[in-house]
Amino acid sequence: MENPRVLVLAGAAAPSPETLGLLAQGRELVFVSTPSQAMAVLQGQTFEGMYLSTGAPALADQAQVLLRSESILEVLGEGIAILDRDGKILWSNPTFERWCGGPVQNQFFLAALGDPILLGPRLDPFQTVLRGAGVQTRLQRRDQFLDVRLAPILDASAQVHQVIALGRDITAEIQNEQKLDALHQAGRQLACLQSELSAEDRVAVLKANIRKLTHDLLHYDVIEIRLLDPNTKLLRPLLAEGMTPEAAERTLFAKTEGNGVTGYVAATGRTYTCSDAAADPLYIEGAHGARSSLTIALRDGDTVIGTFNVESPQLNAFSPQDVQFAEIFCRELASALFTLDLLLVEGHTVATQSIEAINQSVSIPVDEILAAATYLLDRWIGHDAEMADTVKKILANARCIKENILRVGEDVSPQGKHLMPGPEARCRLSQRVLVVDNDERVRKSAHSILGRLGCIVETARDGKEAIALAKLSRYDSMLADIRLPDISGFEVYQALRQAQPTAQVILMTSFGYDATHSLVKAKQAGLRHVLYKPFRVDQLLTALRDSPPKPGNPTP
Helix, strand or coil, rough: CCCCCCCCEEECCCCHHHHHHHHHCCCCEEEEEEEEHHHHHHHHHHHHCCECCCCCHHHHHHHHHHHHHHHHHHCCCCEEECCCCEEEEECHHHHHHHEEEEEEEEEEEEHHHCCEEEEEEECCCCHHHHHHCCCEEEEEEEEEEEEEEEEECCCCCEEEEHHHEEEEEEEHHHHHHEEEEHHHHHHHHHHHHCCCCCCHHHHHHHHHHHHHHHHHCCCCEEEEEEEEECCCCCCEEEEECCCCCHHHHCECCCCCCCHHHHHHHHHHHCCCCEEHHHCCCCCCCCCCCCEEEEEEEEEECCCEEEEEEEEEECCCCHHHHHHHHHHHHHHHHHHHHHHHHHHHHHEEEEEEEHHHHHHHHHHHHHHHHHHHHHHHHHHHHHCCCCHHHHHHHHHHHHHHHHHHHHHHHHHHHHHHHHHCCCCHHHHCCCCCCCECCCHHHHHHHHHHHHCCCEEEEEEEEEHHHHHHHHHHHHCCEEEECCCCCEEEHHHHHHHHHCCCCCCCEEECCCCCCCCHHHHHHHHCCCCEEECCCCCHHHHHHHHHCCCCCCCCCCCC
């Protein structure tokens, strides 16, 4: 039978012979000089008792602190190991052993961890710590990342006697960093839209990238993206995947009530996490079986431009970290959407400028052809049918020139290709308008302003041309200056009203004295709107809309 063993912690000075004699009676004595050595030996060996010399008070205090701390070390989340100078493990706590898959005493430190890859910043940590300096490095073992700090334990002669290793599992932090990097890279990928692609192809590529990145990075299968019309507050669907057909086609507005979580988020700009769909008063079913959802506002600066919504079949499926990642993705997504819209607007602007330049060049000459041909037609109708038919063909072809130019402009860059409607979208009119003014600058301005608003514009230089056009053509609105070279403003008002009783007739004037009192007389006869030149677009729109335009295209 083996003798009982006693651990003797006596420091540099051995116990007195008398003390040793008492301790050694039928026992095996094991000597250690430092508390850390004692802890390492106790970890792997069995003793009947332990002797702590009271002749060294400082050593006794250290041992008591170390022994009291051992219970703490056992449950720490960090992995701790004490190594000898050769890098062999003398003692380790349960966290470190769990990383290594079991007890690791007497194994080399790196071998116990499975020979991980040293990522730095120091690639020679043991050589550094043996020189007496603490060192920190990072290790990668399979899918785990560890931050490890090595610190020397010095003996009485200030030599490195042992090494303590403190490791922290930073796998989750590294994965988060990698995910953040991937999200920023995704933003660059979303915004990477080749300039040679058509508008439709750019939108299609963006949608495909959104689908892929949402699945691959965020791991969401149910997504819905809507874009906000700033004028109507309508949330127009851009992309829906995994949503029910009813939900994908649902009409939603940016309002805090009656429009679900999506409408609430668009109205407030605040992220909304629905933890329990069944108990949330705002939630409206989007996907079959969804039990929670996360909805985030898409922003351009401080302006909400849309919403991003994901849903899950799990209760309370979205953690604060999920929300953080989704918000980062949404910032990248909003930037990509804005970039795409700028590209579409740029293409639209270039095409529009080209078409406007062509239209400006031909509009006045074509108007003069129309006016002259109409005047001839007014004279020939009822006298020479063949000549009248010829003039009608001239009129039709002249109008086709202008309308074909406008149609080409719409084909090159249709308004519907814009992702986010601008203020012009709500200002579109669909009217045929006659503008009568002796000033060519006003006539050109009318073509430019009203043409951008979707109107087909014809102009006349004087009352005679205007009356002929009004008799033989159809207009939704007619604007006439009160100072024409041949007739007064009131006379042209009466003639235009008589020629087309259902059309809106508007008089224009510059600031100054109305010698013929045309405005007073016309108002008494029913005039509703007067525009002062240079007129403002909002006043022009109000006047033209006072008599609602007919639906569809302008009257032929």
